[in-house]
Amino acid sequence: MKLFRIRGGVDVAHRKELSSEEPIMPLPLPSRLYVPLRQHGGAPAEPVVSVGDRVLKGQLLAAPQGSVSAPVHAPTSGEILNIGRQITAHPSAIPQPTIVLESDGCEEWVDLPPPIRDPFAASAASLATRVADCGIVGLGGAAFPTAVKLDAAARGTVDTLVINGAECEPYLTCDDRIMRERAGEIIDGVRIMAHALGATRIVIAIERNKPQALDTMTRAADTVGPEILIVAIPARYPMGSERHLVLLVTGREIPARRLPADVGVSVHNVATARAVHRAVRVGEPLISRVMTVSGGAVRRPRNLEVPIGALVCELLDAAGGTTEAPARLLAGGPMMGQPLHSLVVPVVKGTSGILALAASEIRTAPEQGCIRCGTCVSVCPCGLVPMEMAALIRHEKLEQAVAVGLHDCVACGSCAYACPSHIPLVQYFHYAKGRLKQLGHEQRRRDLARRLAASRAERLERIARAKREAVAARKAAAAAKKVAEAQAHGDGPVGSAAGS
Amino acid sequence: MTAETITEPSGPYAHADWSVRQIMLRVMAALVPATVFNAWVFGWPAVFLFAVTVAAALIAEAICLWLAGRPVGASLADGSAALTAWLLAFSLPPYAPWWIGMVGAVIAIVIGKHIFGGLGQNLFNPAMVARVALLISFPVPMTLYVLPTGFGLLAAPPGFLDGLVITFGGQGIPDALSAATALSAVQTQLGLGQPATVAVASAVAPWRMAAGTMAGSLGETSALLLAAGGVYLLWARVITWHVPVALAGSMALLSGLANAIDPARFPGADFTLLTGATVLGAFFIATDPVTSPVTRGGQLVFGAGCGLLSWVIRSFAGYPEGLAFAILLMNAATPLIDRGMRPRVHGRTRHGRPLTLERLR
Numbered sequence A: 001m002k003l004f005r006i007r008g009g010v011d012v013a014h015r016k017e018l019s020s021e022e023p024i025m026p027l028p029l030p031s032r033l034y035v036p037l038r039q040h041g042g043a044p045a046e047p048v049v050s051v052g053d054r055v056l057k058g059q060l061l062a063a064p065q066g067s068v069s070a071p072v073h074a075p076t077s078g079e080i081l082n083i084g085r086q087i088t089a090h091p092s093a094i095p096q097p098t099i100v101l102e103s104d105g106c107e108e109w110v111d112l113p114p115p116i117r118d119p120f121a122a123s124a125a126s127l128a129t130r131v132a133d134c135g136i137v138g139l140g141g142a143a144f145p146t147a148v149k150l151d152a153a154a155r156g157t158v159d160t161l162v163i164n165g166a167e168c169e170p171y172l173t174c175d176d177r178i179m180r181e182r183a184g185e186i187i188d189g190v191r192i193m194a195h196a197l198g199a200t201r202i203v204i205a206i207e208r209n210k211p212q213a214l215d216t217m218t219r220a221a222d223t224v225g226p227e228i229l230i231v232a233i234p235a236r237y238p239m240g241s242e243r244h245l246v247l248l249v250t251g252r253e254i255p256a257r258r259l260p261a262d263v264g265v266s267v268h269n270v271a272t273a274r275a276v277h278r279a280v281r282v283g284e285p286l287i288s289r290v291m292t293v294s295g296g297a298v299r300r301p302r303n304l305e306v307p308i309g310a311l312v313c314e315l316l317d318a319a320g321g322t323t324e325a326p327a328r329l330l331a332g333g334p335m336m337g338q339p340l341h342s343l344v345v346p347v348v349k350g351t352s353g354i355l356a357l358a359a360s361e362i363r364t365a366p367e368q369g370c371i372r373c374g375t376c377v378s379v380c381p382c383g384l385v386p387m388e389m390a391a392l393i394r395h396e397k398l399e400q401a402v403a404v405g406l407h408d409c410v411a412c413g414s415c416a417y418a419c420p421s422h423i424p425l426v427q428y429f430h431y432a433k434g435r436l437k438q439l440g441h442e443q444r445r446r447d448l449a450r451r452l453a454a455s456r457a458e459r460l461e462r463i464a465r466a467k468r469e470a471v472a473a474r475k476a477a478a479a480a481k482k483v484a485e486a487q488a489h490g491d492g493p494v495g496s497a498a499g500s
Numbered sequence B: 001m002t003a004e005t006i007t008e009p010s011g012p013y014a015h016a017d018w019s020v021r022q023i024m025l026r027v028m029a030a031l032v033p034a035t036v037f038n039a040w041v042f043g044w045p046a047v048f049l050f051a052v053t054v055a056a057a058l059i060a061e062a063i064c065l066w067l068a069g070r071p072v073g074a075s076l077a078d079g080s081a082a083l084t085a086w087l088l089a090f091s092l093p094p095y096a097p098w099w100i101g102m103v104g105a106v107i108a109i110v111i112g113k114h115i116f117g118g119l120g121q122n123l124f125n126p127a128m129v130a131r132v133a134l135l136i137s138f139p140v141p142m143t144l145y146v147l148p149t150g151f152g153l154l155a156a157p158p159g160f161l162d163g164l165v166i167t168f169g170g171q172g173i174p175d176a177l178s179a180a181t182a183l184s185a186v187q188t189q190l191g192l193g194q195p196a197t198v199a200v201a202s203a204v205a206p207w208r209m210a211a212g213t214m215a216g217s218l219g220e221t222s223a224l225l226l227a228a229g230g231v232y233l234l235w236a237r238v239i240t241w242h243v244p245v246a247l248a249g250s251m252a253l254l255s256g257l258a259n260a261i262d263p264a265r266f267p268g269a270d271f272t273l274l275t276g277a278t279v280l281g282a283f284f285i286a287t288d289p290v291t292s293p294v295t296r297g298g299q300l301v302f303g304a305g306c307g308l309l310s311w312v313i314r315s316f317a318g319y320p321e322g323l324a325f326a327i328l329l330m331n332a333a334t335p336l337i338d339r340g341m342r343p344r345v346h347g348r349t350r351h352g353r354p355l356t357l358e359r360l361r
């Protein structure tokens, strides 16, 4: 298949050999699970259970709120200990509403919804409903509710389904392992999604550095016929970035500020496809996922099937613990992952891995001045000039940074990875985006305050006017009355005035 | 979002094995063959001048950093000052007196670099600023060239002590040694009304120009060794092909064309490329990251501009140092080029408007 040209990108040391040969193993069931209510893009789910309730594995714990949200289910059977706030592996590092579930060790399943026997005869709406009810979100990291994408696209605009098996982040091997061990389930999920979307073209993109996955997936795809295309794409970061993957395999460039669906493409991760398969064929909600535990400080890197809500320290223990104090603890890969500041935070649906990096792996060096070498420009897959944006941000010229493309930056980190002066370019961009948001909030608050003040002044003015008018009316009425009385007595007002 | 979370350090938590120091060290490594060769060709005076220039630059850099309150050791270790001095020394006449090297180094570091705010901030290439400043201020010692003396090209190359006298003695160069560079010789001849063909033929044999056994600046003569260093830099990904190819290409094109039209007046492409420090300039000076554009397109424009201007200056203004002037002029244009040659942003048109969906359907 013809691949289209992607500009930029970096050849990262992928370090996947640490865990790529480790089969997926289940994490030993933790005694307590901390299930956050907001693990997805959108509004947090609302609890439907109370403290002290006994719940069964797969039972609904919290229902979605609003149109972009996802439900949360019990990862095992047990008792609800608490519903409170807890810091999670979610990017914001702000305490999130969380349900604490004490496992009873029975793993007793709730009655699952019946399997959809022939999904290819089912309506798109019923499939989307099932996917929504099972709490499935994008497992590539963004954790956007999958049903929303199936729904939006079901309006008949999507013709191509792109399945992302690139796994371009270094260290992570969970998608690689799922493709090698569960290829049949993935292919089935992919076909179900394609049916729901009405997509006529299906492309599964896998980076060339995963030959076994390519092989297994190709064989699994061949068993169902020629409609699924497995393509080997260059092992170059960030090939798995949604916008770039779409351009690479379809030649369609998503316009700025638009979504893949706008160019007729829907992009989903391989693990998501497998979760869709489980939801449709078994009725199983998303209560666990495969995660990679790796990094130079981990004794025995693994790929684990982890119940949502397990603690990071439990994952590390299952990987033999650490051999040295990790210099950096991350949820996700080293390029776009989030730093963790504690071991006692739960993993969520969007957590693709936990990395404990040794000091020798993170290569920290003090930031030096920009030597204008242009490396960042040539590696940026978005065609931006990172050094210029950073310089503008350093001088707080945020609007100008936006004008040269700040919001077009996908925060892939290629520029900062390659910068010989070790300038934390992405940090500047995060700072600017956060600051602009804050300024936007402040602006809105100021606008609101001004509007309130204005309407208050207007109200007061209205009241005052009403009062004045009332007074005037009363006066006028009184005067009229006097005139009337005077006339009634046959006496002139002048005379009355003279008489008084 | 709170203030804490937005100033939180963020990824990536991996970094390429790549630093400013590595870049500078590789450029220096690429210069070593030409340096050794020219030390041999020009003998002790060249070695002394080189040492004085580098030492003065390091001292000036240290003082500037100290005055600016910056970490002296760490910044000296990045190697940029040493490299600037190295390139400056390469462009000096090999038997120039010691103070030429010292004054040049101070100009390069203080005026060329630190006045602008230090590494990365300067608009002009510091070595070229110093070279042009020296040329204008001290035209006589800056144009006194000598014949190469190594390889038994001359009966009596100056020994260690003679070398000391030449560099530090202040007595000038023995008449027997002085010579004109190929470029200025040709220009003198052209000035006397000789056709270019005769002038070039009488100057230097092409193989000597390529090898570098001719009169010229301290490090500029050996086109072959410098080109080898440049190829190494390309291979080591320190530079990309854009600037050197655009520079040499435009120069070859122009001189080739002019030569075809009026061979009596304009020397051919081979002569143009092999003389006047073209190879050094194309691979090592015009490619200076700080003073050249950051985009690939901009680098092509910049390189082509350097080639064009230096050919024009050499051909019509009669300055053999045309390339130094050309590079400085293009340095001044760099901010403009950078603004004009931004890459197209993903999902947007060249003018920055979002792509329209119609285009895709």
Ligand code: SF4
Pocket: A369, A370, A371, A372, A373, A374, A375, A376, A377, A386, A387, A415, A418, A419, A420, A421, A422, A423, B294
């Ligand atoms: S890579 Fe770093 S040093 Fe080079 S231009 Fe970009 S910001 Fe400057």
Ligand code: SF4
Pocket: A379, A380, A381, A382, A383, A384, A386, A408, A409, A410, A411, A412, A413, A414, A415, A416, A425, A426
């Ligand atoms: S982080 Fe942004 S600016 Fe840097 S390379 Fe990625 S898209 Fe370009």
